[in-house]
Amino acid sequence: MTVNGDCPLADGRAVVLRPAGPGDVAAITRLYLELSAESFRRRFHAGQAAPALVAQFARLDSGTVCLVAASHADPGCLAAEARYVPIGAGTAELALTVRDGYQGAGLGRLLLEALVQRAREDGLKRLRATVLLGNKPMLRLLQRYGWALADATEDFFVACLEISAVGGMPGWPAQSAGQRVLVERRSWFDDERVTALRSAGKDVRQCTGPLRAAGRACPLVTSGQCRLAEEAELIVSLLPDGDPDCAAVLAAHRRRWPQLLAE
Numbered sequence: 001m002t003v004n005g006d007c008p009l010a011d012g013r014a015v016v017l018r019p020a021g022p023g024d025v026a027a028i029t030r031l032y033l034e035l036s037a038e039s040f041r042r043r044f045h046a047g048q049a050a051p052a053l054v055a056q057f058a059r060l061d062s063g064t065v066c067l068v069a070a071s072h073a074d075p076g077c078l079a080a081e082a083r084y085v086p087i088g089a090g091t092a093e094l095a096l097t098v099r100d101g102y103q104g105a106g107l108g109r110l111l112l113e114a115l116v117q118r119a120r121e122d123g124l125k126r127l128r129a130t131v132l133l134g135n136k137p138m139l140r141l142l143q144r145y146g147w148a149l150a151d152a153t154e155d156f157f158v159a160c161l162e163i164s165a166v167g168g169m170p171g172w173p174a175q176s177a178g179q180r181v182l183v184e185r186r187s188w189f190d191d192e193r194v195t196a197l198r199s200a201g202k203d204v205r206q207c208t209g210p211l212r213a214a215g216r217a218c219p220l221v222t223s224g225q226c227r228l229a230e231e232a233e234l235i236v237s238l239l240p241d242g243d244p245d246c247a248a249v250l251a252a253h254r255r256r257w258p259q260l261l262a263e
Contacts, residue, residue, distance in 0.1 A: 003067065003114055009105040013071065015079050017114055020066035024078075028058040028068070031078045036100050042135045043097050045158060061085070065092075065122070067114055069107060082111040084118075089174055090125035091162075096138065103137070112141050119165040126170045128162045130154075133188060143216060146170075148228055149206035152198065153188045162205075164227070168219055169207070171227030178203045182228050184249065185238035186211075193236070202234075210245040221248045229253065236262045 006014045020028070032040070032054045040048050044057065060066055066083040070076070079102045084092040094115060098108050119127055128150060131138050134157070145163035148170050153159045164170040172180050178201040183194055186208050190198065197204050207228055210218040220226035229235060235253055239246035253261050 007110050009107055011105045015069040015071055017069045020068045024068055025058050027076055027078050028081050029055045031081055039100055042132055065118055080107050080111055082115045092124050092127055094127045094129050108141055116165050124165045126162045127165055131159050131161055133157050152190050159188055169226050169228045171231040176203045180233045182232035183236045184209045209239045209249055218249050220252050235260045
């Protein structure tokens, strides 16, 4: 990904992607304020806020890494912004904002690629995003990286997803709290079994398993490697029995970690 260079978009336009600095805060604030109501809700999970509060959202605090994109013709009017903020050892929280007129042109994908590359260069292992379940464009972007559900879905509409900054599936933090439990199931929401695991202090990560319709394969089956499975201390497989792709995942677990598999 070219930073400080021209990045062509799918619609024929081009933008310059560059690191942001303190002097860009006003332009980032303007970008946020000029979002449509729906785009603002997707980004901030709330209705349009007062300008003073939006300016606080735009601040670049210590440790924040931020990239911005703009056209040559109007460099002061940002087309998009992406950032991450460290939240723990090897982990940072990411967020993307794309101006309405640039959505659907591939700019979000370019920004995320550049952000992941920067995170890798900074020694980060994982990037976390809190995403509205209705934010299909963001979910599709993250799907390319093989996300894992890292926490319970909040209020039944906000998911906490993690992707790897170093390739493959994300694993657990080095200082994981409690036994590491990988749960494989197709749902955004905890069932009684997952709730009980969390209540018992387990560190639960959930994976939907392979989903051919969404273009999601299982790296354990395709490449023989999956950090989620390799670093787990217990594997709970609740994937559909009749799906041959899911059956291949279960077979791989039984072959490699039969002692970890909860039947």
